[in-house]
Amino acid sequence: MAEMRNEALAAWMKAHEMSAAELAQAVNDAIGGLTGRPGATSERTVFRWLSGENQWPQERRRIALQIVSGRTATDLGFVPRAKNPTSTSSEDSVHRRRFVRAATGATATFAAPLLTAGARPSRVGTSDVLRLREEVETLVQLDAQHGGHAVLERDALAGASDAIRLQKLATTHRVRQRLFALAADFTATAAWSMIDAGKLGDAGRCLDRALTLAGMAQDPDMTMQVWNLRAMLARQRGDYAEAVAAAQAALSTTIARRSPVHASLAHARTAIGLAHSGDRRSALRSLGRAEDALSAADPAAPLPTWMAFYGPAELYSITAIVRDVVGRPEESEAASYRALAALPEVYRRNRANATIHLALAQLHQGDVEQAVATSGEVFTIMAGTRIPGRMRRALGDFQRDLFTLAPSARVAQEWTDRHRTEWSTP
Incomplete structure (x- = not known):
């Protein structure tokens, strides 16, 4: 055979x-x-x-x-192999009983932190790289569920410290580089948590460190991740020229030239920065390139953990932002509905963010009552969960535009009275 x-x-x-x-x-x-x-x-x-x-x-x-x-x-x-199904099944049962205790113990050993106080492992290899990578993936999952918070930030920075200490004991140069890459990943994860929580100054310092570690790792994927976050941070600060420059730096990485998905994300970040900078034509051109790149990507191709958030739903959400900023709120509303349709229910934070931008698009078309009703859904989606700083700022943008466009509207004051506490609580 x-x-x-x-x-x-x-x-x-x-x-x-x-x-x-x-x-x-x-x-x-x-x-x-x-x-x-x-x-x-x-x-x-x-x-x-x-x-x-x-x-x-x-x-x-x-x-x-x-x-x-x-x-x-x-x-x-x-x-x-199953030449004799009965004997094979019996043999497997014996093997399972024989090794279950040993395997359980070994798994616990591999999953446990390798560097406790005063401990120094004699050799550090691929198993340690895998253990740390699993920790990064766990933190990314926690972020998806709960958003940026102090515990996630602390654990991410602790993981980075572990990776940096372990690289000194690496058995090979490749293992050392992969540990530096993991240190960059942990540090970038902490930075993202800070951005989401609104701790922008701390996030900037963290990203400086992450970029250094990514360079030491010679890892283009980690470098792309840091520039992507740098673009997001600059946008949150209102420094749109830096946001464009960071997004273009992401686009120039080796991984963005090789991977259509990475290229799509970099073009999308560029589009947001250009839209806020007032360069409407270039923003729409970059958005079109993001769409073209994503349509050329293989949907079955594996992606790094940090890129798991990006796909059609996220691009629809970014499209909604760009088209609203450049003065096309009706197209923004359509893109927001597409984003919500494509997002799984479990991604509460993403759904809440898309809902805010849907409300803004409706408000910018003059549909005040519908916009107020839509924005109220954000609090329902996030019920039982603290609203992250980044989302609070978006809600602040909605309130500002609401009072600018409808200063005497009863629904505007009612919205503020109803949601002031849950919206403004840090």
């Missing part, structure tokens, strides 16, 4: 930027944690897994792969 390439394993390795040699080392480290003796998995072994020549690794390697990846062997594309 012809061998089938293991696409699931290849996809996991690509998503985690892991070479065959690094996966082999991580598996050997996991086996060492299980048995007390390092494994003997080689780069050639991993190539045999990828090619389909070996479709069912030996027992210890399967368990080690699960510890390293967090996925079962079958999830990673391996196919059990």
Whole structure:
């Protein structure tokens, strides 16, 4: 029978930027944690897994792969041998009982922080990189659920410190660079939390540090992430020339030239900065380039964790902002509805932000009562959750425009009286 390439394993390795040699080392480290003796998995072994020549690794390697990846062997594309289904099932049950305690213990060891007070691991390798990457992904998920807050910021900065200390003990230059990249990722995550919470001065200092770390890592993806956040920070500060410059710096990164999704995001950020700068024509041109780039992207291609937020829904939201700022509120309203239709219900903060921009578009068309009703939905969406500083500022923009366009309208005063407390509470 012809061998089938293991696409699931290849996809996991690509998503985690892991070479065959690094996966082999991580598996050997996991086996060492299980048995007390390092494994003997080689780069050639991993190539045999990828090619389909070996479709069912030996027992210890399967368990080690699960510890390293967090996925079962079958999830990673391996196919059990089942010449005798009954005996295979029985054998698997024995193996499961034999290793469950060891595997659980090893998993806890890999998940635990590697540097407690006074502790210095003797060697730092790919397993440590994977452990820290999982921590970054967890923080990104927490941000998606709760927004920027002090605990997330603290944990992100602690993760950056861990990565910086660990790189001094890295076994290879590649591991050292990946640890610097993770330090940049943690630091950028902390900066984003600060931006969302409205701590703009602290965010700027954090991004300066993140850019330095990304440069030390020689990682274009991390560099792009920092410039993207720098563009967002500049916009929050009202420095639109800097916002455009930062977005164009993001566009010039290697990853943006190679990845249509990254390029789309950079063009979209450029469009926002140009719109606020008053360059209407260039803003719409950049927005069109963002749309073209995203339509050319492969929707099945893996993306780094920090880019998980970006897709059609986010581009519709940015489109709504740009078209409203350049004086096309009716087109902004349509884009806002598209963003809300594309956003899953679980993304409460994104839905609330899109709803604010929908209300602004309605207000700028003179539909005051509808705009007030729409803006009130923000508080329903965010019920039970503190409204982040960035969202409070957007609500402040809505109130300002509401009183500018309808200073004597009863609904304007009613909106302020009803929502003052929940809107303005830090």
